[in-house]
Amino acid sequence: MSHSTTSADPSSHLSLFPTLPAVIPPTTRLNFLKNWWQRSVMSASHAEGRLLQRIVPNTDISLTQPSLYPLVGRSVAIPVGNGSHVNTFTLSPLTNSAKLPITDSAPTPVVWDHTSTWEQGDKDAVLERGENSKNLVMCHGYGAGLGFFYKNFYALGQVSGWNLYAIDWLGMGRSSRPKWTITKKSNQTWDDIVEETESHFVQSLEEWRKSVGLEKMTLMGHSLGGYFATCYSLKYPERVEKLILVSPAGIAQSPKGLISQEPSDKSPQELLENEAKELGATMQAEAAESAGQQLPPTTTPPARRIPGWARYMWDHNITPMSIVRMIGPFGASLVNTYTSRRFAHLSTEEQHDIYDYIYQITSSTGSGEYALASILAPGAYARKPLFHRLAKLEMPTVFIYGEQDWMDYKAAEEARKKMKVDTKVIRISEGGHHMYIDNPQEFNAAMVDEMKN
Template identity: 25%
Template sequence: MITKTTGYVSAHLQIQPLIRFRHKRFMASYEAAPPIKTSTLQAKIFKKAWNTSEEFKRSTLKMWSTHLRGVEFTKAQLELYQKKLMSNIEIGGSMDNIITAHGINQWHFHNDNVLKIDIKTPVLLIHGYASSSMSFFRNVSHLSQHCKDLFAIDLPSNGLSERSSLKVTPFDVSIFGQSEDINNCTQLKITRLPDDEKVQRCIEEHEDYYLEAIEQWRLDNAIDKFHLVGHSFGGYLSYKYALKYPHAVNKLCLISPLGMERNLLSMSSNHWKLGEIIDKDFHDPMSDRYCRKLNIPKYVFENQLKILRWGGPMGARLCWNYITSAYSRVPSLDFKEYMFELFYGKGGISPIARTIFVNLFTRNLLARAPIMDTLDQLKVEDMLLCYGQHDWMNRRAGQLAVQTLNKGNYTPARYLQIPQAGHNLFLDNPDCFNVALTSFLKD
């Protein structure tokens, strides 16, 4: 049942749960979780960074001084912790790690036990921004016991995959148009219109850097059709891949995807007129006037984790504190060490990955080409949108997307909320997530 109020859909949303689990802790309920105020996201990040927990205490000077070396040192450390993480995992079947012919760091888990296999279609796991295939280390043990072929990869220029060059049309950021906040940031005044043709070309070229790499990975592994599972930015890319290559994707699972919401700075909102004053909508993610109160400073957004390295010993300390706090539900010290190398190590987050992210999203962390704009074009067998109970992503956008897909008879879609979990829900509550994903992907 959906109740409408003036200006936006609100109130009560009841969506069929994905699975009726026997134990109530597995039940998905939109009403069960309190709303997350995205305007406090920056405060939460700084709070995590200033965490003073003694549980994983490290020498500040040592963390800093050992990372004065270059990219090769960071790569060696990532290889070391990757090996540590995977060596302690019990796998159903065999485990193989290679660099593919086109430079992708790939993990392949193969299981020939036909009596236990529930999922015969190959499954690919795609990580989010500032992450890698290691983010799924708490999931591959369970999934490998139910999947005949399970894959997890580092996207190009991420993790241990090769830093392939980015060939895009040169452009100035002004092609996206310009605007200024007025009236205490409740309104936006358009001061320069976007160059639609260049913006569209820019978005396509940046997305294709990853989409074509995923397609080449499919061809390298001689896979006809596969299930695609993507988290956060990886969820955004997974959706865009399914849109571009519908013949290759069977089922699609988006885990707390970035870029879901429509917004007033997206390509679809290019009907504004020069000098027009727009009232922002902070509530309805389906509105072309939608905007988040979150607004990352331009300098921070464009430089991101480089700022930590510029901060000397204090930057190393803040980085370690943030990781131990943000991944507090993950008991593995090796994983925290791995993430520290990825965040703080030189070249851990490559300039190419950073450039693509900055050009595809706004400083409000909203997409220039939102998922919601093309829901009517999606053609997969089934789709699952999955969020954490304490997720900072807009869960309501996920609910409304599922409703739109089902109402329009575009693609069957389901919504699931994982309890006791945040944005990294598959790390925070792997048991619940693993069961849910396996049930969704079953043949």
């Protein structure tokens, strides 16, 4: 096992972490080309590291406050069988005072210890856990990774008696990327595929839990990660003390009038021609209605349909990540367009770090991303909605949404009426789907409250 630590420099929080190469800024076409050309396992590690460097808040902190604990952060690859590993970031109180760096007679807030290898049973390589400590496990959503929680780690790590874990789902982020083999065969139903896909992620999380040696945890999942966290909690209720679902996917049922079709063998041209006919019929009906004409008794406005091109891409598992990979250096530009708009409220340097992180994990080999079409039908509604399964949960459950979230919190409100456990629905002001980045102060406060109660 190898460790590398960097001595503290009083002048900079970033010096608490290993020195990393600067991000290639998304400012020129040449830089997009460089970023695409230089992609590697190491560049993805560096991109994650830059976000983790931002754990310590950029505010003046009195390190002598009794409530402020020195923390040790570790990045570890946890084996989950078949030669695969789950990328894991851990944060816990530093229990060995002899390891405490001193800066101006006060402990540094975070000590970084990057563990490159890990041996089965070596629990100390993961965390220095107290006898009665509790565990928070954080799971990211689709197209994301554990680095997305960089604004939350420090505040949550300060809760006394808790250890924090954040993971990349198997096949996503910087975890192993095994070949995706779950595809619908002619003799299978979508229920079969959903069950197989859910089992894939649930069992990898259970293998991770066994490797780390956790008996119980508070499990937090965002978006698609919330979907899989719910599935895990239903199968292993004895392992989950509390379930926190952050803007979870897959709860609401598909609304009436939204029509999606089974995977089609038609060519894109045939699908687009059919879509044009449907669109023409819809426009004709709408034009007649706006002109005040009475439609014939046998004519009804066509139900809203998923565009043919969208159905084709969805059914053939063409993901946003595969498009980024397909268009080479232009993929980096596409990611930058998204990040610069979605995270415009962040500083330029922070936007660049998020852009590089998303690009590095997005452009990696496709694997877990292909689960999306198995779990969700075209239109992003679950093939097997959680709405009907939430009533079977056996642990207190908390739903957290942003007030500007595109995910509808009302589905959780309705599901709550049928649940037999203590259930809350919390909304974060000035927050969208990634409210933990949009308004980390309010999100962190809500999380801390749930950890303490």
